[in-house]
Amino acid sequence: MGYFRQNIEKVKGYEPGFQPKETEVLKLNTNENPYPPSPAVMKVLTEITAEQLRRYPDPIGDEFREAAAQIDGVRPENIMCCNGGDDLLTIAFRAFCDENRPVAYPVPTYSLYPVLARLQDAKTIEVPFDGEFNLPVKLTKTNAALTIVCNPNAPSGSFISVGELASLADELSGILLIDEAYVDFADENCAALVREFDNVIVLRSMSKGYALAGIRFGYAIASPDVIAGLMKVKDSYNVDAVAIAIAIAAIKDREYFKQTTEDVKKARDLLTEKLRDLNFKVPRSYANFVLAEAVNCQASVIYDKLVQSNIYARYFDLSGLSDKLRITVGTTEQNDRVILALKEILS
Ligand SMILES: *Cc1c(COP(=O)(O)O)cnc(C)c1O
Helix, strand or coil, rough: CCCCCCEEEEECCCCCCCCCCCCEECCCCCCCCCCCCCCHHHHHHHCHHHHHHCHHHHHHHEEEEEHHHHHHHHHHHHHEECCCCCCCHHHHHHHEEEECCCCEEEEEECCHHHHHHHHCCCEEEEECCCCCCCCHHHHHHHCEEEEHHHCCCCCCCCCCHHHHHHHHHHHHCCEEECCCHHHHHHHCCCHHHHHHHCEEEEEEEECCCCCCCCCEEEEEEEEEHHHHHHHHHCCCCCCCCHHHHHHHHHHHHHHHHHHHHHHHHHHHHHHHHHHHHHCCCCCCCCCEEEEECCCCCCHHHHHHHHHCEECEEECCCCCCCCCCEEEEEECCHHHHHHHHHHHHCCC
């Protein structure tokens, strides 16, 4: 067409997981929470006033910042609200990367990072994980302006300890963004690092742990100076009034959050065992999905056969992943339906 900048013309764009329309479909392809959001959220929704919609929202969502700060053990100045975690990624690439300021990250990981790099004309330095998904030593040597570590990592579900990430932050001269979209299903998180390191940004999402993928809400945790810098880059009203009200209600309902995330973790560990019983190689997952390596059958074939049973998993035709399926953890009943279907496919 010729209207667009060259890098926009050339980039393929991010491909989201398929959103099937039929209702009898079991959708385990985009890591949504199998449970509904907190009942407190639904109550807030019924109480939204016309006045809240008529006026612009709080541009920085101060009430949410206070609630999140308390929960994460930081101060409100350490928090920036975002229109989903992906909004923070866009803001970070715009803030830190350009033609001369590359981004580095271990691979395989979230496939949005290279897309955002292309849009920004930034070089990508992709450092391969080893077979056990340990933090690659070479990541400290890249001189990147922005280093991203997805932790727990997608699509492996693996986890790097807070201590190791603290050492990495210490060694890097640029920004370390720790993508904690799935941390609600892990045992520890990196929030406290922002008090010690002014180059750490922690990404949080309400889409997975809080079952709110539909409203688009996430947040950054970082030093007050970094938060102030990121605020210069964000859209002036990047989170809407309804989303702010919902996010506050959701994050404050600690009991519901603990209960549902614990249930997902239990269901995940059970699903892992049952997949291993079916001869899949499944590394321990710290997220709400598992990565299952098919040993005796092609993963793409299993994927197609699951679709015929109205079950959607995620298949990545990428190096290192083409023999694996990523399956979102559902309720125990949903997971049993997957196991049953897999038994039939493999028999
Ligand atoms: C889901 C996800 C995000 C953020 O998603 P939002 O829905 O925009 O909050 C960020 N990183 C990874 C790896 C994810 O899977």
